[in-house]
Amino acid sequence: MTQEVQQEKPDVISAGAMTSLDTIAAQRIGIALRFSAVMCLFFFPLPILGLFTSTLDGVVVGGLTWAWIYAFAQFAVALILATRYTASAGRLDAKIAEVLRQSSKKG
Numbered sequence: 001m002t003q004e005v006q007q008e009k010p011d012v013i014s015a016g017a018m019t020s021l022d023t024i025a026a027q028r029i030g031i032a033l034r035f036s037a038v039m040c041l042f043f044f045p046l047p048i049l050g051l052f053t054s055t056l057d058g059v060v061v062g063g064l065t066w067a068w069i070y071a072f073a074q075f076a077v078a079l080i081l082a083t084r085y086t087a088s089a090g091r092l093d094a095k096i097a098e099v100l101r102q103s104s105k106k107g
Contacts, residue, residue: 017102032085
């Protein structure tokens with residue numbers, strides 16, 4: 001029994017396409033770092049303020065304290081950031097697909 005090894009032509013990407021892909025990769029890293037920074041700057045203060053200060057102990061309405069409001073705001077911020085990141089990543093994925101499509105037409 002002989003198995004035939006089917007060799008496929010390797011995908012070749014032009015130098016111009018690689019430059020475009022590198023630019024898109026840098027944009028994706030920049031977006032991820034910005035969103036991560038916003039997450040850290042918004043999420044880390046809750047445990048710090050809650051444990052080491054009395055800033056969030058104030059009652060706003062009834063038994064609702066600032067800590068609860070801050071925690072609910074974190075949930076909203078997480079949803080907003082996830083939605084915005086997904087949209088940004090989708091735009092970058094479309095750019096990648098376009099660069100690869102143009103590269104395959106040229107090659």
